[in-house]
Amino acid sequence: MAHITYIEAISKGLWEEMERDSSVFLLGEDIGPFGGAFKVTKGFLQHFGVNRVIDTVLAETAILGAATGAAVVGMRPIAEMQFADFVTTGFSQLVNNSASIHYRWHLPCPMVVRLPSGAGIHGGPFHSRNPEAWFFHQPGFKIVAPSTPYDAKGLIKAAIRDNNPVLYLEHKRLYRHIKGEVPETDYIVEIGKGDVKRSGNDISIITYGSMVHTALEAADVVQNENGVSVEVIDLRSLMPLDTELIFASVRKTGKVLIAHEDNITGGIGGEIAALISDQCFQYLDAPVKRIGAIDTPTPYSPTLEEFFLPNTKKVIAAVQELAAF
Amino acid sequence: MAHITYIEAISKGLWEEMERDSSVFLLGEDIGPFGGAFKVTKGFLQHFGVNRVIDTVLAETAILGAATGAAVVGMRPIAEMQFADFVTTGFSQLVNNSASIHYRWHLPCPMVVRLPSGAGIHGGPFHSRNPEAWFFHQPGFKIVAPSTPYDAKGLIKAAIRDNNPVLYLEHKRLYRHIKGEVPETDYIVEIGKGDVKRSGNDISIITYGSMVHTALEAADVVQNENGVSVEVIDLRSLMPLDTELIFASVRKTGKVLIAHEDNITGGIGGEIAALISDQCFQYLDAPVKRIGAIDTPTPYSPTLEEFFLPNTKKVIAAVQELAAF
Amino acid sequence: MKTTKRSNPVKLSKVNAGKNSQRPHSLTQKEYLQLYYFMRLTREFEESILKLYRQGKIVGGAYTGNGNEATAVGSAFALGENDYLFPMHRDMGAHLVKGQSLRNLMLQHMGRGNSLSKGRDGTGHYADPSLKIYGNISHLGAMIPMAVGVALASTLRKEKAVVLTYIGDGGSNVGDVHESLAMASVMKLPLILIIENNQFAYSTPVAKQKAMEKYSDRAAGYGIPGVTIDGTDLELVYKTCKTAVERARAGEGPTVIESVTMRMHGHSAHDGAEYVPKTLLAEWKKKDPVQRIEKLLQDKKILTSKIKEEYEKKIFAELEDAVQFAIDSPYPPAEDAAVGVYAV
């Protein structure tokens, strides 16, 4: 066991998989000598060489398309977007090519796209994107969003071993703020399996990524202040969803809050709420509630961004409202 | 009143607005002498001239970006995507520039993007896209999807007069298969207002675009065969949603089927189901059900596409299931 | 169910000269005949597609490369077995030369369950790894970044295999093409891009797609060679591509070849193309690539009427077989639609 940060866990996972499988390689902007904008691949070039750690031209369509092509002929590329926001510049490659390769061509497309995501760092409208919902709607992707160092390492390794295009959402605010125990030994976190990060009986919070920590903080507060027992489900995988785990929790608690940092409208919380309302209809003691960023671009000023984002206070209020229902 | 097709209604609406406002102009591929792949702008070049009907290079990013730029300085561009599918090639311009111009710059961005959408014409994976969900999730767009000639004309005129980027989804299968009465006199259909296309008491079908006709067919069948009274709500506007109208219908019937041609998972039906489950919790006598295309790319073979798409039979089955609940 | 591959002319066992084609630029008699065979095969195949389209036997639209046969056939003929092909919608001849069977192509056009895409997509939209053919998608230019990725994989794995791909005069303006050439040129990847300038992009004349004289003028903007050639001259296409292939194989990087041709048919089978000046068609008809090679080989006394008849018999027989085979093949079972989004 090592006590490491979220970002160290990602690096370790990448490193181990590159050691294990020579068909794995990295491509992206400034990932070589510089080690990447967030230093995730620091030292990789020196160890793995220029054929495994490839600095590209500044061109996301080329990066994502090249990763797709290389994957189709048997390599295992890992493409880094410098910020998740810039995946929009190569959007067509992912939704038109990568996602449907297997359905159309019956060939695996084992690629990973690393997406440094999320707000709360005063990045403004163009360095704060949570891009999951667009790809969640496009059949063919797997999407993961770890919240802890353990999950971050286990999921990057699983993503690399998966034979489908996997979008790996790594939250920038968690990079250096979250530390945790991570095995030195080889392990993966299975894609499609959520995790009960806190068990409780009164209310289920279904969440992922950065909001897991927000939910856990809120859960402690309402436990102490209101004696409300909250269960926190960390989805970990957004596609496929662990509906088993979600429904089991809902059947137990009967009350649900879905929380994500992404904008509410059209976010994946809507799909989850719809699934729960459909599949757990008889078990619901209250309407399924959702919390997320308000429906605006991510504003730049601290005051605005604070108002824009969900936070512990807002989650507590939502939980208390549900408890009172 | 003229009895005209859906596609004629779109053309008439465009024509009238171009006559009314000289700042309105068209740009796109093959829209000039050729009159567009679907002939929506046939005869426009001859009447309005090369400065109002502009054939562009084959480059959607340039088309959508140029429309955005022209709109920001006071023109009212209407960009045609030859097929909705190709909007992915200019995705970044829309979600990064157009959608947030007003929020960031406090300037109007009065542009319309025409999106010939939808499947059922054996177009295969790349000529059948229903693109609404991606943009539904991006704050800043208005999105309309008419189902009748009356709405098609009224909504294109409203879209052109709107000071925001409006995505106008025109369903290819409706172009020449749907005829209806359309006033010669000036009128608009207000964006944000849905329409009760059939009133009923037992079950509400919330739908839009091509599925409105499927729903109406199904409603007649279950009325006759099962004596079930179905209300069909045509959203017409997907963003903003007419939640008033939706909730009123749900409060009346207590049972809801949401139907769209787009893939189910992550489609806007999820958001609508979530809103209903939240806001109409006490009124629901059955779980909110959804029907749509299965979660795959649009397959090419007739047998596959038939299985892939929702149709009258499937809607009838879903309604009967709800009725029996 | 896999069906017979490569449609071979009588006695010709193999088109490609070994794994990494080292065929000299000058063509042997045998090669001339192979080329002629594939030119005719391409033309006759597309004619039968049009006939089937009019009979309502094609699912969706039908595209032909009439006028483009020399470009499609001559370019693919410069490839070796291990080389990769990313053809466009006017390049049926390239599919055939690379070894695709008429049966598989017919099955694709009729959306049958035993087609290479299993009916999920049509026409040339399929992949056949056994022949290293990776078809296009509808989005113009979108396959080129993937071709770059394959060229990168080939380089990383020291395959010495090259990647040949295509784009039209209209599609050349899509950003994907630019990003691909930027990446391929900096990485010196074994990529050959043929720009098929066939005078029109759907209804839009090429004058409305470009302000420069030649598409090959864009190559200098990436520091790579660019040439413009008469795309109806089969030998010239082959030799130009051969040079580019050898250059790529030697690790000297990408080449852009603008092949000037004419789209002799409508954009697709439903398009009457009234917007194309009759005089322009008449001009280009004189350069019909199939007639050109036929005349050349007759003048060279390589193509005898006996061989010609033999080939025609074979071609029509094969076509009949392929059409019948496809018609007799069932559509995929409906429930198949739900299967295969993910690889296991």
Place this chain on the structure above:
Amino acid sequence: MKTTKRSNPVKLSKVNAGKNSQRPHSLTQKEYLQLYYFMRLTREFEESILKLYRQGKIVGGAYTGNGNEATAVGSAFALGENDYLFPMHRDMGAHLVKGQSLRNLMLQHMGRGNSLSKGRDGTGHYADPSLKIYGNISHLGAMIPMAVGVALASTLRKEKAVVLTYIGDGGSNVGDVHESLAMASVMKLPLILIIENNQFAYSTPVAKQKAMEKYSDRAAGYGIPGVTIDGTDLELVYKTCKTAVERARAGEGPTVIESVTMRMHGHSAHDGAEYVPKTLLAEWKKKDPVQRIEKLLQDKKILTSKIKEEYEKKIFAELEDAVQFAIDSPYPPAEDAAVGVYAV
């Protein structure tokens, strides 16, 4: 709340010579001094931004154009009042020349509620229609298609106004740039694109961004003029842009100008740029654009120490005022975040 616009040097009433700048290429004494003033103003403004960044007073990141001042100032100086400016993140000098006030720029960098973007975005990311400045977004290249649209609007409305925009050596590879040049060249739009080749894209040396010799080599691929110039030579930048502006205004279409400079600072204030060879910086330091123009004007006896002091006094006073004004200005009220997604 609107704040004072254009930061004018002493006595200089107007920078732009009338609506559609017809200023001759040769610079008057007064113009030389205006240019010098804006060069110093740009340099000092960015220095104070860095100071504020280190003091934690800037929201988010801070970018400077140190080494790029002549390109930013000289290019914008070639514009008239009615011309449009789409500046990039190294072009603070262009904002200033086009008339933006230090107060507004400080407010932007500090995310204040009375900034032009009302705190929704930072740095140069704002629009000021009164000055025809439309800022970039973070996505490199994404503003250029919009600039093309403005150039189209200008043409359709017969404004005779030109559009000046910029991209970096890295950003030039983004597809948006290609599609923009393809459209602008075919439509002969009044667009000027300056490619700021400052040797690096973040940590990536330009040798890894291009295989051709010059970025201006790409212009021929669109049939438009392309030149490469020393971007530290203020006069040369101005005159080159002036020629391009007049060409565009005359309806002769776009021009690409590669301005070769050096990014003397890190990519942004947090970046130590250890990856940049010290020798390279030393080389370029000799060509410091601000020192170059200072020396030139001193040699020409245009810039006296008296004027220099005067300007410095004025600049530092204005900067102090702007900083204080911004610091004293409140952040927007939190609830503002929910307002203004749609125009009414």
